[in-house]
Every structure is written in C-alpha cells, then in structure tokens.
Amino acid sequence: MIRINNNIGIIIETNYNYAYVYLNDEIIEVTLSKNIKGIMNRTVFTGDHVLIKNKKVIEILGRKNILSRNKIDNTKNNPKLNDTIIATNIDLALIVASPNMPKLHPRxxxxxxxxxNKSNINYKIVINKADLLDEESKQIIEEFQNRGVEVIITSTYSNEGIEKLKKIIKDKQVILVGQSGVGKSSLASTLTENKNIISSHVGDKTERGRHTTTKSSLYKLDDSSFIIDSPGIRAVSIKHLNISDIKDYFKEFDEFTCKYKDCSHINEPINDCGIKKALKTGKISKYRYESYIKLISEIK
Ligand SMILES: Nc1nc2c(ncn2[C@@H]2O[C@H](COP(=O)(O)OP(=O)(O)OP(=O)(O)O)[C@@H](O)[C@H]2O)c(=O)[nH]1
Ligand SMILES: [Mg+2]
Ligand SMILES: [Zn+2]
Known part of the structure; x- marks a missing residue:
C-alpha cells in the first residue's frame, strides 16, 4: 500500500534531466539534488518513491523490486547504469495480450x-480485445487457467472486465506489460478515465503494434492505486536466467522422478527419465515439454 504524503512522491516519468512526480495530489517537475549522482533518467525510474525538497529529489526510498529487460548486477538501491529498467516498486504485473491483432502467443x-518470477513479482494475465476471442485463443487461455494462473478478459471497447480489473488494482502499484498493440495504453486510459493517454492503430499488414508508447509512465487510479503503462517489447530476453529458473516454471514435472537428480530431460534415454515417460503416456503435455526444451536451449 502506497502512502504519498508531505514530501514523499512517486516518479511518473523521467526525462534527460528532469522528472515528473506525484506529490500531494499534484504533478510537479523535479530535478535531482547534487548528492544523487548520475543523469536523471538513469538514476530514478518510473515507480520510484522519492523524498522531495524544494522541487528536488533528495532521496530515493528503498525499492521493493526492479523490473528490467536484462540482468541487474547491483543491488536494488544501486542498479547498474543502463536504460533497460522498465519500472520499480511493482506490487502486481498484468501481462496483457490479445486474442488477435496481434495474435495470442502463449510462448x-x-x-x-x-x-x-525471477524478479519475485506477482502476475496475472489480462486478455484484452475480448471482442476478438476465437476458439484457438480460448483454448490457450484455458491452459493457463488449468495451471492456476488467473486470467482476466477485458475489452476497452465494451468495458467488459474493467470494473473487475479496477478491484484487482486497488491499493497497489500495478504495471501493464506485453507486446505492442495489445491495448496497454487503451486499458490505462479506460481504467483511469484519462483521455490524454495515447494509443495507436495496429498495422493491418503485419498485425504488429507500432510501438506507440516509448517510455514507462505512471497514472493514478485513486490515492492508493497506480497503473504504470510500459512500452511494448518485441522480444523478451531470458538469456540471464539459469536452468533452475526454467525448471521452477514447470512445476508439474516435479511429480515424476528421473534416475539422475540433475537430469535435463532432453538427451537422457527414456528409461532413465521420468519426464520422457510421462510425456509418452500423456501425463505431461507435448506443448509444455516442447516449451521446456525451447527455453532450456535458449539459455545454454
Ligand atoms: N478490437 C479491440 N481493439 C482494441 C481494444 N482495446 C484497444 N484496442 C486497439 O488496439 C490498438 C492498440 O492499442 P494501444 O493501447 O496503443 O496498445 P499498446 O499495448 O499500448 O501498444 P504499445 O504502446 O505500442 O506497446 C488500438 O488501435 C486500440 O484501439 C479492444 O478491446 N478491442
Ligand atoms: Mg502503449
Ligand atoms: Zn528426466
């Protein structure tokens, strides 16, 4: 739960040498005080809670977490200087996707x-563009639900699911992530009734979004609920993950045992591998096994 009062504000958006901050129900422009080193957009990030004095950031409060596109080597309060940080202090991430335009890619x-998971951030899936749901996408959604992932179906055209989403966001700092063109900015705009949030048309030929949003930006739903709209990412890199990060995501594999504890379930003979046996008898889905191999091969 966020409490912004007195001199504590939340960073809305950063620019080269200034940032916008929510402070006491106002949006103000601030700069960094001299004791906080670095160039503004590489020191404070959207979502940061900061101490303000005379329109200057004099202190960055401890971060709950940092969502980055790449590995962060340093500690939470002193991240490596790079421009791949998406936002900080996230209570919940909503992975936004659409059934079509762009097509739903479970991978x-x-x-x-x-x-x-790697950043210890809770998540739910939002399938926006409910008006475009078809059988194929319904099946994909069901597979996630069967594994215990919560899926919220929304439409910014019909307002389906919007009230439900508002309840989920209540008292949290929530980020919208996902491919370009799925409707993250449209959702941020519908949820906050802020008509100034820019969204754009998905190109008809490529079905790819146009990367309309170019940087993370925070919007207020109410005094204790905030939404961060982030730019669509074309390819999510997982290169910095290790094998156990991948294995953790395939929890249903745990009930089967292999001859060797460090079995990769890939090159070992079927007689030694419980996962391969389970695959053969249909106890593990072919789709999940293929995802597993693909993800493992990518980090090797
Ligand atoms: N059919 C349909 N289209 C929608 C819906 N919500 C948004 N859109 C459209 O989807 C397109 C892309 O919306 P944006 O909100 O810009 O998507 P975005 O995810 O913010 O994209 P980036 O900023 O590029 O990452 C726009 O043309 C919206 O009008 C919906 O519920 N149904
Ligand atoms: Mg956008
Ligand atoms: Zn195995």
Whole structure:
C-alpha cells in the first residue's frame, strides 16, 4: 500500500534531466539534488518513491523490486547504469495480450512469466480485445487457467472486465506489460478515465503494434492505486536466467522422478527419465515439454 504524503512522491516519468512526480495530489517537475549522482533518467525510474525538497529529489526510498529487460548486477538501491529498467516498486504485473491483432502467443506470455518470477513479482494475465476471442485463443487461455494462473478478459471497447480489473488494482502499484498493440495504453486510459493517454492503430499488414508508447509512465487510479503503462517489447530476453529458473516454471514435472537428480530431460534415454515417460503416456503435455526444451536451449 502506497502512502504519498508531505514530501514523499512517486516518479511518473523521467526525462534527460528532469522528472515528473506525484506529490500531494499534484504533478510537479523535479530535478535531482547534487548528492544523487548520475543523469536523471538513469538514476530514478518510473515507480520510484522519492523524498522531495524544494522541487528536488533528495532521496530515493528503498525499492521493493526492479523490473528490467536484462540482468541487474547491483543491488536494488544501486542498479547498474543502463536504460533497460522498465519500472520499480511493482506490487502486481498484468501481462496483457490479445486474442488477435496481434495474435495470442502463449510462448511470449511464458517468457514474461519467467522474467517476473525471477524478479519475485506477482502476475496475472489480462486478455484484452475480448471482442476478438476465437476458439484457438480460448483454448490457450484455458491452459493457463488449468495451471492456476488467473486470467482476466477485458475489452476497452465494451468495458467488459474493467470494473473487475479496477478491484484487482486497488491499493497497489500495478504495471501493464506485453507486446505492442495489445491495448496497454487503451486499458490505462479506460481504467483511469484519462483521455490524454495515447494509443495507436495496429498495422493491418503485419498485425504488429507500432510501438506507440516509448517510455514507462505512471497514472493514478485513486490515492492508493497506480497503473504504470510500459512500452511494448518485441522480444523478451531470458538469456540471464539459469536452468533452475526454467525448471521452477514447470512445476508439474516435479511429480515424476528421473534416475539422475540433475537430469535435463532432453538427451537422457527414456528409461532413465521420468519426464520422457510421462510425456509418452500423456501425463505431461507435448506443448509444455516442447516449451521446456525451447527455453532450456535458449539459455545454454
Ligand atoms: N478490437 C479491440 N481493439 C482494441 C481494444 N482495446 C484497444 N484496442 C486497439 O488496439 C490498438 C492498440 O492499442 P494501444 O493501447 O496503443 O496498445 P499498446 O499495448 O499500448 O501498444 P504499445 O504502446 O505500442 O506497446 C488500438 O488501435 C486500440 O484501439 C479492444 O478491446 N478491442
Ligand atoms: Mg502503449
Ligand atoms: Zn528426466
């Protein structure tokens, strides 16, 4: 739960040498005080809670977590200077996808989940563009639900699921992540009734979004609920993950045992591998096993 009062504000958006901050129900422009080193957009990030004095950031409060596109080597309060940090202090990430335009790619969602798990960030899936649901996408959604992942179906056209989403966001700092063109900015705009949030049309030929949003930005739902709209990412890198990060995501594999404890379930003979046996008897889905191999091969 966020309490912004007196001199504590939340960073909305950063620019080269200034940032916008929510402070006492106002949006103000601030700069960094001299004791906070570095160039503004590489020192404070959207979602940071900061101490303000005379329109200057004099202190960055301890971060709950940092969502980054890449590995962060340093500690939470002193991240490596890079521009791949998406936002900080996230209570919940909503992985936004659409059934079509762009098409629903479950493997894309898997990669987001892996990254969020690595940063210890809770997540739910939002399938926006409910008006475009078809049988294929319904099946994909069901597979996630069967594994215990919560899926919220929304439409910014019909307002389906919007009230439900508002309840989920209540008292949290929530980030919207996902491919370009799925409707993250449209959702941020519908949820906050802020007409100034820019969204754009998905190109008809490529079905790819246009990367309309270029940087993370925070919006207020109410005094204790905030939404961070983030730019669509074309490819989510998982190169910094290790084998156990991948294995953790395939919890249903745990009930089967292999001859060797460090079995990769890939090159070992079927007689030594409980997972391969389970695959053969249909106890593990072919789809999940293939995802597993693909993800493992990518980090090797
Ligand atoms: N059919 C349908 N289209 C929608 C819905 N919500 C948003 N859109 C459309 O989807 C397109 C992309 O929306 P944006 O909100 O810009 O998508 P985004 O995820 O913010 O994209 P980036 O900023 O590029 O990452 C726009 O043309 C919206 O009008 C919906 O519920 N149904
Ligand atoms: Mg956008
Ligand atoms: Zn095995």
């Amino acid at each position: 894309f969602i898997d990669r987001y989940i892996l990254i969020l």
